[in-house]
Amino acid sequence: MFESRAGETGPSGRPLLHVDADCFFAAVALRGRPDLARRPVAVVNHMFVASANYPARRRGVRGGTTVAEAVHACPGLVLLDVPHAEVEEVSDALFGVFHRFAAAVEPGSVEEAFLDVRAGDWGEAARTAQTLRAQVLLELGVTVSVGVGRTKLMAKLASRAAKPDGLHLIEPHHEAELRAGLPISRVWGIGPKTLTRLANLDVHRLADLDRVPREAVQRLCGTTMARRLTQIRNGTDDAVVRPVQHRESLSAEVSTEGYARPDHTPAAMARLCTERVLRRAEKAGLSGTGILLTLQPRDGGRPERRRQSGTPGDGWVHTASALLEREPVPPLAGLRVTLTGLAPAGQEPETLF
Ligand SMILES: [Mg+2]
Structure with missing residues (x-):
């Protein structure tokens, strides 16, 4: 979640970039597993496919389907857990790279964004895109595809056409x-x-x-x-990259139904996620004014949310465990901790009222 601010750029006819990581969750999971790169691999969250690599996609595996459906479509499919902590870290680092290359970054998700790199012409935009792609691969070990277009829609269509691991331009005359x-x-x-x-x-x-x-x-x-x-x-559609000053919230998540991971107690999961989210907030120079626990029941029921607000400097780890003790916790498939109301550390958060 991000907060939009003034200082947005465009529309100026300047080429815009849409940068999108290729099968992001699977790519992060495969970083340390070159032995699996050519095999069909799906990463799984709460018994659903979160992401599949290209060998798996070619054999009919799609994100959002159940594990049973995926295995039926692709016998021999290798299943891995979503490496939540690594995904969070790589996403933070990915946006770090985006901000080094662009005057304005508008996030679309944890793994994609529109960038205004202030390119003077299409050749320059293409060169910047290729440098950015090489840099992401070098630093983070995942590939991104980049689309370049005059409007956001054109840039997004171009990045889809560029996939995987490519660059595609839709120039105005096309x-x-x-x-x-x-x-x-x-x-x-x-x-x-x-x-x-x-x-x-x-x-x-x-x-x-x-x-x-x-x-x-x-x-x-x-x-x-x-x-x-x-x-x-x-052709008068949105060509404005709306930059964000800072995130409004940061989340960390963990699943219990792992293929390789032992079960955690809810208290241990809450502590783990809170520590992860606090570490990331500190790194970004942000502090929060609230904490939100999202409990994913194992029976597939609706997630339960528990929240508590406080002031920066509160012991969030303690608050998280207190939230768990407030009422009985059902058997969990996963748990997410979100630090909300983020503002630069040491600064009072802005309020509307
Ligand atoms: Mg993607």
Whole structure:
């Protein structure tokens, strides 16, 4: 979770980068296991596939499916636990690299971001992207793909086309043709409901919008979505990289249902995660004003959240265990600790009220 601030950059026609790590969780898990690199590997969280490497993907393994489905699709699939602590560290380091290369970084997730590298032209953007890719591999041992485009949508489409371990540019003179033929389903942020409504208007590609009155789209999809579609069709869609000053929260997570890991007690998991999250906050020069425990029950039920606010300097490890003692804890598949209300250490957090 990040906080957006003033000082955002664009739209200026400057090429923007979308940087996205390739099968991130699996790549982190495989860093120390070159023996497995060519074998199909999936990393698993709470009995679901969190990420699969490319050999596994080629054999039909997809993120979000159950372990049973994945093994059915790909007998011989190697299963590893999500290495949560390493994922958190590599993600922090990845954003460290992003900030060294870019004047503005807008995070999309733990492993992807839009970057404004202030490239003067497309050649410079491509060179910077390649240097960044080499640097990430050298420092962190994982690959990232980079898309370069004039708007965020173009940069994101380009990074998808670049995968895995590649660079792809969508230069402005290719945009018009690409936009016209673009299937609506590939436009980022268009949900299944909107897709169905547009299909009812016989709109499947962006250019199909040209023969439908704007009012019809508005009536079916709402004003905001209609405006957004028009902007995407016309090329006036979002080209602003909104930088963040600092994170609003930091999380650390651990699972009990490991393939190689012994079970932890809830108290031990809470301590482990709290210590990890505090270490990362300290490294980033941040302190929190609240703690949130998310308990993932083993029976697959809804996660339970317990929170407590306090002041920086509170003993968060103690607070975390007190939260566990407040009520009985069900058998757990995993536990996450989130430090919330982050602000630069030694500074009072800003409040709206
Ligand atoms: Mg990714």
